Amino acid sequence: MRGGMRPRMKIGESSYRRFLAGEEGAFDTVIDTYHESLIFFIRRYVRSLDDAEDLAEDCFVELLVHPYRYHFKGSLKTYLFTIARNKAVDYLRHHSLIETIPTDAPSEKSAAYESFEHRVLQNERRKAVDDAVGRLNEAMRTVIHLIYFEEMSYEEAGRVMGKSRKQVENLAYRARKELRAILTEEGWNDEGQD
Amino acid sequence: MKDRTETVRSIRRKSLAVLARRKRRRRLAARVGMAAAACVVLAVVVLRAAAMRRMKGECPDDGGFDSMTAGGFTEAPPRLKDAQGERRGEEIDSVYNAGYLYPDSVNLYTRPPSKERLLRAERKQDRPQIDRVNDWISGAESIAAEARSDVGSAQAVTYVVERRYGQTVTTVRVRQNQVQFGDGEWLTVSEEEAQAFRQMMRDILEA
Numbered sequence: 001m002r003g004g005m006r007p008r009m010k011i012g013e014s015s016y017r018r019f020l021a022g023e024e025g026a027f028d029t030v031i032d033t034y035h036e037s038l039i040f041f042i043r044r045y046v047r048s049l050d051d052a053e054d055l056a057e058d059c060f061v062e063l064l065v066h067p068y069r070y071h072f073k074g075s076l077k078t079y080l081f082t083i084a085r086n087k088a089v090d091y092l093r094h095h096s097l098i099e100t101i102p103t104d105a106p107s108e109k110s111a112a113y114e115s116f117e118h119r120v121l122q123n124e125r126r127k128a129v130d131d132a133v134g135r136l137n138e139a140m141r142t143v144i145h146l147i148y149f150e151e152m153s154y155e156e157a158g159r160v161m162g163k164s165r166k167q168v169e170n171l172a173y174r175a176r177k178e179l180r181a182i183l184t185e186e187g188w189n190d191e192g193q194d
Numbered sequence: 195m196k197d198r199t200e201t202v203r204s205i206r207r208k209s210l211a212v213l214a215r216r217k218r219r220r221r222l223a224a225r226v227g228m229a230a231a232a233c234v235v236l237a238v239v240v241l242r243a244a245a246m247r248r249m250k251g252e253c254p255d256d257g258g259f260d261s262m263t264a265g266g267f268t269e270a271p272p273r274l275k276d277a278q279g280e281r282r283g284e285e286i287d288s289v290y291n292a293g294y295l296y297p298d299s300v301n302l303y304t305r306p307p308s309k310e311r312l313l314r315a316e317r318k319q320d321r322p323q324i325d326r327v328n329d330w331i332s333g334a335e336s337i338a339a340e341a342r343s344d345v346g347s348a349q350a351v352t353y354v355v356e357r358r359y360g361q362t363v364t365t366v367r368v369r370q371n372q373v374q375f376g377d378g379e380w381l382t383v384s385e386e387e388a389q390a391f392r393q394m395m396r397d398i399l400e401a
Contacts, residue, residue, distance in 0.1 A: 028202055035201060053196060057205050064209040065216075 012076045020067060031060055034077060037150060038084050044134070044141045045088035055091060059083045078156045081146065085160055125188075132182040140175035147172055368392055 012033040019026035038056040039049075046052050062083050063070065070079045133144050139161070146157040147168075158168045196204065367374040371388040374380045 031202055031205065032198070039195075049195065053201075057201065057208060060205045061208045061212060064205065065212045 013072065016063075016070070016076055017072075027060075027064065030063070030076070034080050035060075037077075038080060041081060041145055041150065042084050042088050044145055045085075045138070046091055051091065055087045056084065058087055062087075074159055075156060077150070078152065078159050081150070081152075081160045085142065128183065128186065128188055129179070132179050132186065135182055136175055136178055139171055140178060143168055143171045144175045144179065 012030055015026050015029035015033065019030060035056060038059055039052050042052040042055045043049065046055065059080055063080070070076060129148075133141055136144065142161055143157055146152045146160055147154070152160070154165045154168045154172070157163075157172075158165050161168065163171070365374075365376060368388055369380075371383055371385055372380045373383045373388065
């Protein structure tokens with residue numbers, strides 16, 4: 001599952017440097033690089049796809065309004081996902097949503113979102129894992145998403161979640177255990193794991 | 195879901211709105227800051243002017259500070275009755291009813307004599323009484339007034355007015371038409387002179 005993320009991260013950071021240097025259109029590249037991932041991540045928190053889109057846009061607005069807050073110390077992806085998580089948590093707090101497992105009824109998804117989901121999840125197995133992840137609590141959902149869907153390191157995931165590496169490791173271990181139980185319950189076994 | 199163009203347009207539009215809001219907030223903060231600074235300057239100017247006026251003695255209260263400790267009658271003061279009728283008693287009662295007499299209290303009122311008090315005394319036509327009053331209060335640092343009922347006497351109320359000169363305290367007591375300066379003997383004075391002292395004490399209490 002890991003690997004293949006380095007080029008995307010490089011594109012994002014180099015585009016951002018070009019944006020800071022004043023190059024026209026460079027910021028659009030940053031948006032292209034991270035927009036869908038952000039929506040997918042925020043969707044773990046909020047129920048509505050429209051709200052997830054709005055919040056994802058707000059992350060880029062934050063970057064545009066405060067361009068020099070990102071110092072290139074960690075990856076731009078980690079920085080954006082940290083903003084995304086904070087905005088999602090604020091959104092939940094503001095809307096007083098109880099942390100429940102989001103279950104999308106098929107009729108809720110638009111054709112555009114289905115196409116997006118298909119692009120991101122690609123196959124049925126990943127889709128099953130995605131549904132199972134949706135049944136975890138917020139912290140486990142987040143750690144699984146960041147490590148397995150966004151292919152972040154434990155350190156990077158820790159930075160996004162405000163936790164130490166050890167805490168993230170423990171959380172990931174418990175989340176995997178929980179996921180295994182859910183998938184087994186659903187009829188998926190360990191064969192053909194990635 | 196929005197398409198790419200819509201997304202980019204929406205992000206740019208939101209950014210411009212946020213930046214415009216920040217600019218407006220900064221301008222407002224600058225204006226508020228300037229108004230606050232102006233208020234501080236104005237307050238300083240006004241307070242300084244008031245302080246200057248007080249130093250020059252233009253304020254009506256050019257004396258020092260007032261200190262009052264409350265005492266109280268445990269019972270109503272006796273009414274003075276004598277051959278001249280109840281007029282004097284009524285006079286005392288009216289002052290008592292106005293809440294000015296507290297026989298058990300000390301230093302009801304400590305205050306240097308004011309110009310107004312002296313002027314009121316000067317307006318009186320009877321010079322001997324005025325001279326005596328002026329002479330008595332001049333130089334005093336503070337004057338305290340209290341009223342006491344004579345023990346065992348149902349007919350007199352003594353007004354005690356003290357003048358302070360540093361550590362020295364001089365007292366004048368007035369009862370009916372008798373006056374005592376310090377520890378001297380009681381002097382019989384004219385009705386007008388007794389009235390002048392009682393008036394002086396009332397002025398002190400009322401001021």
